[in-house]
Amino acid sequence: MQPHLEIRRIRPTMYVYSIRIANAEPRLHEGAFRTMAQCLLDAGRSLGHYFPMVRISVDGHFLGSYAIDHLVSGAGITANELLGKVQAQQVRRAA
Secondary structure, rough: OOOOEEEEEEEEOEEEEEOOOOOOOEOOOOOOEHHHHHHHHHHHHOOOOOOOEEEEEOOOOOEEEEEEEHHHHHHHHHHHHHHHHHHHHHHHHOO
């Protein structure tokens, strides 16, 4: 079982996230983050005690499963990868 991390951009430089485990209602983290990397780091620290992997969606785009360790140790790199995947999906949908 992997939790699902849903990240949403609420402003050009503001992100929020929620976590869903199995069929439970998603739990929205209170507060917002200026960067996606900060959002990933916070979520990774919260989940790392309990899970090795997490499924990630950004703005409704499912982007795959990631090791929690990568969210904590490489939040900036992971954020750039996720943003690139979102842009690629948006281009494919627009075509």
